[in-house]
Amino acid sequence: MRLGYQQFCLTGVLRVRSPDFKRLKLYIRIDQNKIFLAKKYTLKDLAQELNISISTVSKALNNSAEISEETQRKVLALAQLYHYRPNSTALRLRERRSNHIGVVLPDLVHHFFTTVFKGIEEYANARGFNVSVCFSDDSSQKEQDAINLLMDSGVDGIILSLAGETQQLKRWEYLQEITAQGTPVVMFDRATDQVLGDQVMIDDVQSAYKATQKLIEWGRSSIALLTTESYLSVNQDRQSGYQKALNDSSLSYDPARVLALPKSEVDPEALRQFFTDCPVDAVLCVNELIAVQAMHVVSSLGKRIPEDVAFIGYNNGMLSKYSYPSLTVVDQQGYLMGEKSAEVLIDKILSKTPLDTNKYVIPTTLVERDSTPNT
């Protein structure tokens, strides 16, 4: 075996000597002229090699005061040599805890969910938790499948934003089932009081109210709302806020100025029709996707943004930032929502307190860009 010429992989068993271990067995693999261990070692392996019992090894590794310094030194040395890492599956079985949480998202198309997820992931990782994700694609059935897959895989808790269909059909038995078994659930952005779990929300009514009010302050008097057809509590709340702001001002709410678009694909013709029939000087959109497309249509109708028509959207994503003109948005601070959701869930998992419902409200901010007048 001439290492110098070794080009590819090679595995074997090496017997070496060292002061602590008279004769040590090493499963190795040689790859790219470097030596790596070819095996995951267990307590048993360590115990056998050192001729002591498994429990002694275990105690030594866990800094038990019972173990002599000498023994501990040997154990730690060998563990390091072997790159010993406890088998987490065995630990899970024992502790009945997996340090693993599941996340169910409606999609990743909307930048909002991407940022929430990032927040969850980073916070959870920092606390040593793994994160598994599934998507519901806003389908109730897929949401249920996802939750089953996650639960079967043994997660300690679940963070989710309800699928649109679930909110519409009010079918959340499968969520009540898992909370009944004591698995904590945190809902963000789209939640229901019917499920026993914490909620991390933004104040959608309030944020839409303030955005609309802002448009009014800028002297806009005929303000449209572009929303989605599908039943989503958040969009309904935003509509309420919009309506309330109008009613609280000298203006009045006019249903003709509200356009509900199908969720799937936006038809530019529908937008063109709407803006032709109903001339407005400001538009509030429930997400950035709709906003950007509406801006294109309005531009193509020869109107200037923001001089003739001002736009405010939701979701502080790529589209808002890089659209032309760049879009003023209500930032839901997804990253914060994600962090908070993960924090609430992990705290509940670790504290093992009885499940209950707490509502956390994440503040929104208005990010002003070029689609609204300078202030």
Add this chain to the structure above:
Amino acid sequence: MRLGYQQFCLTGVLRVRSPDFKRLKLYIRIDQNKIFLAKKYTLKDLAQELNISISTVSKALNNSAEISEETQRKVLALAQLYHYRPNSTALRLRERRSNHIGVVLPDLVHHFFTTVFKGIEEYANARGFNVSVCFSDDSSQKEQDAINLLMDSGVDGIILSLAGETQQLKRWEYLQEITAQGTPVVMFDRATDQVLGDQVMIDDVQSAYKATQKLIEWGRSSIALLTTESYLSVNQDRQSGYQKALNDSSLSYDPARVLALPKSEVDPEALRQFFTDCPVDAVLCVNELIAVQAMHVVSSLGKRIPEDVAFIGYNNGMLSKYSYPSLTVVDQQGYLMGEKSAEVLIDKILSKTPLDTNKYVIPTTLVERDSTPNT
């Protein structure tokens, strides 16, 4: 206990009778006037309730021919009543397999990774695998941490796209370590031959070559390349393809027409400077983010797109689709890459064949939009 008036949660033990089970113990919880099980049941619970042994229950549930129809019927009935689901952690420990894969992504900012991830997730779920994700943020250290976290959690294999820093520093010992232990690794988009694992790639040289050629066919003669400073094999390959296409045509490669931007934030002033100093009639960009920003700058310089300057980018994401004008892009078909990566990994996990390196090339397509002339 008057159910009719019950508003909130209540737990307790119920003793019921049924033909099969003389006296059945049910841990229940009443929530929103519905009854749910309050416990995860195990084989032991079933066995105790039926007064038979655990192994008989196990066999009955696994359709063993050894078990009498009568017994099996009873077991299945109770299992259904109890909503029995095998404890996956225990199974993992036994099978030494977790049906769980880990994914490490540089980020979710680029739509490309989002779609790859979606492909991975859907394919893996369809085959009953869970997916845990971590992000490297293009940092080598974070990548290593992520891999350790995933490996410690007991994933059966890992899919990753190398962090930029990792490719730059050529530090992949931690990857070689896990393949040495027999854990399969699949690299997509950003890979290295130094790690023993499969690669799912697009032909970056070829795709850039063809995109550039297309621009030449459209009669463009001074074609710029906007790339990133950071060392990324894909961007280097794209530059090679760009260069080759120029050299293969009557045009020639001019380094002054190549601008390498810092990865973090694009400075519009740098772009303005570049396009002022170096008038071009076409631009190839290594991603859509750069492309969209460059288009804004070029527009603001009074040039028309695509008449004066044509643009082709990479990544068929939201930005390309909804930018103005919409951007022609090389579509890397991230979803397909994700699916393929997951397929290759899961096949390797299940087949338990020795690790090796296979390269799979996913075809690219050119999605023509308004930033290039009609053909």
Add this chain to the structure above:
DNA sequence: TTGTACGCGTTATCAT
């Protein structure tokens, strides 16, 4: 100070 025995939930092998 060290070792033995047990249990976490499951399946497979080997009695009965």
Add this chain to the structure above:
DNA sequence: ATGATAACGCGTACAA
């Protein structure tokens, strides 16, 4: 047809 036992890897109460 059914049951006892061992094993997967770990930690810990208890015995030596």
